[in-house]
Amino acid sequence: MDKIACVEMYHVRIPLDKPFYPSWIPGYPQTENRFDLVRVITESGVEGYSAGPAIARERAGLGTLIAPYLLDMDATDLPLMQQRLREMSYLGIRCHWIEPAFWDIRGKLENRPVYALLGGNPVPVELYASTGEVKSPRDRVSEVQKRYEEGFRCVKLRVHDFDVRQDIAQVEAVAKAMGDKMKIGVDANQGWRVTIVNDAPLWDLPRAKFFADACADLGVSWIEEPLPMDDYEALSALTAYSRVPISGGELHSSGLPELKMMIERRCYSIFQPDACMAGGIGQVMEVTRLCRKHGLTYSPHTWTNGIGFAVNLQVFIASGFTESKPLEYPLNPPSWTVPKRDGLLAKPFFHDNGKLEPPKLPGLGFEIDGRQLRKYGKRFFRMSKLGLKLFAVRDKGIRTALEIDRNRRRFGVKARP
Numbered sequence: 001m002d003k004i005a006c007v008e009m010y011h012v013r014i015p016l017d018k019p020f021y022p023s024w025i026p027g028y029p030q031t032e033n034r035f036d037l038v039r040v041i042t043e044s045g046v047e048g049y050s051a052g053p054a055i056a057r058e059r060a061g062l063g064t065l066i067a068p069y070l071l072d073m074d075a076t077d078l079p080l081m082q083q084r085l086r087e088m089s090y091l092g093i094r095c096h097w098i099e100p101a102f103w104d105i106r107g108k109l110e111n112r113p114v115y116a117l118l119g120g121n122p123v124p125v126e127l128y129a130s131t132g133e134v135k136s137p138r139d140r141v142s143e144v145q146k147r148y149e150e151g152f153r154c155v156k157l158r159v160h161d162f163d164v165r166q167d168i169a170q171v172e173a174v175a176k177a178m179g180d181k182m183k184i185g186v187d188a189n190q191g192w193r194v195t196i197v198n199d200a201p202l203w204d205l206p207r208a209k210f211f212a213d214a215c216a217d218l219g220v221s222w223i224e225e226p227l228p229m230d231d232y233e234a235l236s237a238l239t240a241y242s243r244v245p246i247s248g249g250e251l252h253s254s255g256l257p258e259l260k261m262m263i264e265r266r267c268y269s270i271f272q273p274d275a276c277m278a279g280g281i282g283q284v285m286e287v288t289r290l291c292r293k294h295g296l297t298y299s300p301h302t303w304t305n306g307i308g309f310a311v312n313l314q315v316f317i318a319s320g321f322t323e324s325k326p327l328e329y330p331l332n333p334p335s336w337t338v339p340k341r342d343g344l345l346a347k348p349f350f351h352d353n354g355k356l357e358p359p360k361l362p363g364l365g366f367e368i369d370g371r372q373l374r375k376y377g378k379r380f381f382r383m384s385k386l387g388l389k390l391f392a393v394r395d396k397g398i399r400t401a402l403e404i405d406r407n408r409r410r411f412g413v414k415a416r417p
């Protein structure tokens with residue numbers, strides 16, 4: 001047992017060298033790699049980290065919700081931590097992004113990487129270069145050729161045009177230029193469509209089938225999120241119809257229950273839950289087991305930031321699916337580069353010829369560079385156990401605060417009622 005002594009949260013903003021135009025938010029120039037970092041410190045001084053992508057300062061008040069749920073709990077009791085996150089979610093705030101920090105702590109206490117805790121073997125991982133912007137066929141071909149020269153043998157394109165013929169033209173240009181040298185995946189980013197700046201195309205089943213037929217003829221390896229993430233019926237119909245495997249499932253914030261149902265309905269052939277977004281490492285590991293049981297494949301979404309990549313790398317290695325499909329490696333130079341993506345990590349995850357060796361460090365496999373955190377991070381929340389007592393007195397008054405404290409100590413803590 002190692003109890004949680006302190007919870008800290010940082011808002012991190014790493015400026016990009018050039019604006020990045022993500023295909024999934026048409027018309028929006030992203031100028032920073034922006035995320036919130038959580039640091040959980042135990043009584044023995046072990047630090048666990050995790051991170052969640054941020055739009056603005058939407059988590060500014062979140063510390064006063066999460067710290068009282070977590071402080072003085074056993075950080076190594078992962079079912080208990082899952083239960084606490086579940087309790088936090090009842091009023092609509094889902095915090096799965098915090099859960100990997102407890103695996104980080106447990107790995108550091110046992111001096112083993114998280115994938116080893118989960119029963120995985122230290123195998124090298126093949127990566128695919130995941131592009132992030134929509135491009136003209138000509139620009140896309142030259143981008144893919146660069147990735148090929150860097151050692152990648154698999155790439156994922158982004159399509160997001162109102163005219164399906166433009167989408168197909170881009171895929172066709174790359175398929176013709178690269179031949180058998182490069183496997184191609186295509187992400188339509190229809191799962192969680194965003195129209196906050198510009199409008200975005202909205203696919204339906206006939207368009208998805210038409211696109212899937214064209215991709216099959218061009219030898220595409222998988223099509224990602226061609227339909228809304230909760231249109232289960234259409235997804236199952238498309239997966240049954242398509243000659244190209246259909247993938248998705250990255251941001252299902254309700255986690256395992258919904259993903260289990262989608263596996264049973266065969267909504268996708270390849271499931272891609274992101275362990276920072278879709279239930280934490282514990283629930284996503286269960287998803288990987290269900291995929292295996294049902295003869296399906298798993299390969300996670302990783303496009304958030306370097307810490308999110310590290311988390312999903314651990315789960316991918318643990319899953320035993322490393323032979324089935326390469327792992328997403330977000331890369332869109334000159335804007336979204338490895339130093340910017342992994343800007344807080346002491347050692348960024350630079351690929352070697354499109355591959356990565358399994359991390360050797362205990363826990364999630366990275367160390368935070370304190371200098372970089374001071375430079376790009378701003379701490380906006382800190383609460384220790386003493387801080388919680390003072391907070392409770394201020395928030396509830398001394399009588400109620402003392403009563404809660406007494407009751408809590410008398411009944412102890414349980415993962416399950």
Ligand SMILES: [Mg+2]
Nearest residue numbers: 187224225250
């Ligand atoms: Mg995707």
